[in-house]
Amino acid sequence: xxxxxxxxxxxRSLFRAPxxxxxxxxxxxxxxxxxxxxxxxxxEKETVTSRQSRGLEQFFGYIRDQAGLTILDLGGASQxxxxxxxxxxxxxxxxxxxxxxxxxxxxxxxxxxxNPGQIEYFLxxxxxxxxxSFDGVLVWDALEYMAPALLAAxxxxxxxxxxxxxxxxxxxxxxxxxxxxxxxxxxIQDFNAMQVAEYGSRRPAQLFNNRSLEKLFQRFxxxxxxxxxxxxxxxxxxx
Amino acid sequence: MSMWGKRQDExxxxxxxxxxxxxxxxxxxxxxxxxxxxxxxxxNIPLGKMEPDTQRGSATxxxxxxxxxxxxxxxxxxxxxxxxxxxxxMEHKLTIGPNGKVQAAIKAREVVALGTIQGxxxxxxxxxxxxxxxxxxxxxxxxxxxxxxxxxxxxIDIVKPEPAKQASxxxxxxxxxxxxxxxxNTSEAKx
Numbered sequence: 163x164x165x166x167x168x169x170x171x172x173x174r175s176l177f178r179a180p181x182x183x184x185x186x187x188x189x190x191x192x193x194x195x196x197x198x199x200x201x202x203x204x205x206e207k208e209t210v211t212s213r214q215s216r217g218l219e220q221f222f223g224y225i226r227d228q229a230g231l232t233i234l235d236l237g238g239a240s241q242x243x244x245x246x247x248x249x250x251x252x253x254x255x256x257x258x259x260x261x262x263x264x265x266x267x268x269x270x271x272x273x274x275x276x277n278p279g280q281i282e283y284f285l286x287x288x289x290x291x292x293x294x295s296f297d298g299v300l301v302w303d304a305l306e307y308m309a310p311a312l313l314a315a316x317x318x319x320x321x322x323x324x325x326x327x328x329x330x331x332x333x334x335x336x337x338x339x340x341x342x343x344x345x346x347x348x349x350i351q352d353f354n355a356m357q358v359a360e361y362g363s364r365r366p367a368q369l370f371n372n373r374s375l376e377k378l379f380q381r382f383x384x385x386x387x388x389x390x391x392x393x394x395x396x397x398x399x400x401x
Numbered sequence: 402m403s404m405w406g407k408r409q410d411e412x413x414x415x416x417x418x419x420x421x422x423x424x425x426x427x428x429x430x431x432x433x434x435x436x437x438x439x440x441x442x443x444x445n446i447p448l449g450k451m452e453p454d455t456q457r458g459s460a461t462x463x464x465x466x467x468x469x470x471x472x473x474x475x476x477x478x479x480x481x482x483x484x485x486x487x488x489x490x491m492e493h494k495l496t497i498g499p500n501g502k503v504q505a506a507i508k509a510r511e512v513v514a515l516g517t518i519q520g521x522x523x524x525x526x527x528x529x530x531x532x533x534x535x536x537x538x539x540x541x542x543x544x545x546x547x548x549x550x551x552x553x554x555x556x557i558d559i560v561k562p563e564p565a566k567q568a569s570x571x572x573x574x575x576x577x578x579x580x581x582x583x584x585x586n587t588s589e590a591k592x
Contacts, residue, residue, distance in 0.1 A: 239530075239553035244545060248559040255556045262554075288554075 209360040212351065216388040217396030219354035221298065221331040226250060226353060231297035234323075236288075236304045242349035242357070243300070255296070257288045259304040267312075275309035275367070284312065285319050294325045301332035302348050303394075305378075309367045313378070321381050321401065330382075330399040337393045338369045344392075358392070370395075464500040472505075481516070491525075499533065512542075514551075521555075 225231055229251030235243055238258030247254045266284045267275050275281070299320060305313055320330065335343045342363040349357040370378070372387055372395075379385045379399045388396040459477035462468060466482035474490045481498030488495060490509040497503055501516030512524040514534040522528060524542040532550040539556045547553060 239547045239551065239557075240549070241547050244547060244557055248545075248557060253556060253558050256553050258552060258554065261552065 208347075211358045211360070211392075212355065213358060213390070213392075214354055215356050215390070215396060216354070217331050217333070217398055218350065218356055220386065220388075220398045221300070221329055222353040224329050225252070225298050228297075232295060233298045233300065234291075234296045235300045237300060237302040237348055240347065240349050242351065246350040252297075255291075259288060260307060262288050263304075263307065263312075275312040278311075281312050281315050285315060289316070289319045289323060291323045293322050296324045297328045299324060299328070299330045300348075301330050303333040303335075303346060305332055306334055306343070306366045306368065306370075307364060313368065317378055318381070324401045326401055327383075328401045330397075330401070332397045332399065334370045334375065334395045334397060335366065335393055336371075336389060336395045338371060340369070341365065459494070459496070462501075464498070497534070525560075 225233070231252045232255065233247050233252050234255045234257070235247070236257050236259040237243070238261065239256040244254060244256070262284065263275075266280055266287065301320070305316065308316060324330065333346075333348075337343075342365050344360045345362055345364040347359040347361065349359065351357055375387070375395070375397060376385050379397075382399045382401055384400040386398040386400075388398075390396060459479050460474060461479045462482045462484065464481040467485075468483070469485045471486050472478070472484065472488045474488075474493060476490075477494040477496070478488070478490055479496045479498060480488075480501045480503060482500070483502045483504075485504045488503065488505050488507045488509070492510050494511040494513070495507060495509040496513045497516045497518055499515045503517065504519045506520045506523075507518065508523045508525075510524065510526045511529075512522055512527075513529040513531065514536055515531045517535045519537045521538045522536065522540050522542070524540075526542075527544040527546070528540060528542040529546045530536055530548065530551040530553060532548040534548075535552040537552075537554045539558070541558045541560055543560055545557060545559070
């Protein structure tokens, strides 16, 4: 019995999800297993990884039991995210921030994001909402590709258009010395799990540590960090 | 025996009606201004010349046609040209072809976008945004399909057939069109 029990325990342990950043993450019953596979996105190769997300878990912890909220997704529309959020009964607003940045400021190599006129145009095109419109914002990793002037104006605008006590979920790479970081697309799979699709790499405009992130979101009430195995810092910001 | 011979000699009992080709769309389409006329509006375009999504029996606006005004249709419509104004196909399917550029408020049962739409879309059954499509506007629909690579900017309001909870905390809906970049309403609102 005892031997059988220990064998069963060993088998069970083989199927447990890996731990993120040294912390035990409870595995959701509906969460897909962590894994990695290749697929094609418009003819472009992408590497897709499934993983747990404490940041997502925290974000949805605040909004999952309510319906009729208004959520802003800055990562562009993806079927998974649209389905997940609208199935919770929320209204989703979608903006493809990175694509819009390229359209406004040019391609990555010719980026000049300090022109005040262009910054104003960018904000008008993408974040022109009345004050306190949103109950949550999925920022993903969009802020990492913004130069200081554009970033400050964007964070200021996000503060304005979110309701008090609402939450932002943003990702930042934690490695402060890299020249290029993987370019990700994030697809929600469950309250605490998502698929991360990697499409090559991009050059970040800035890299952040905890201190600089706290400074960036200093107008917000609180900032909480979760470090992942992929050297991503998941940041939950409370308005 | 005589019966067979008699039948051959007799004239046809009823006159045969040959259907006339219809040169314009049979739908009650109001065309206020047609700027290009290279391709006629017609329901009788051979299927082989259409895009894959075009279905038999739908009216078509060809890629060299521009219409400014209101379109009402009681049959499916395929738009591969330019349309500015409004499009209403209440119980029917609207397909915006890969060359289609629509700057209009749209109401239809089903909308399939392969081209560009700027304006609010209300699809009572389903909205399908294909890979290379671009949609800027607010959406109200029961079901939505967004392919990877499609561009969408605006809001998505899923309207379930059964009564859902309406516990909205006050959405930015009044300003949603302006906020989400729906150009038709934005420009009107700011004037």
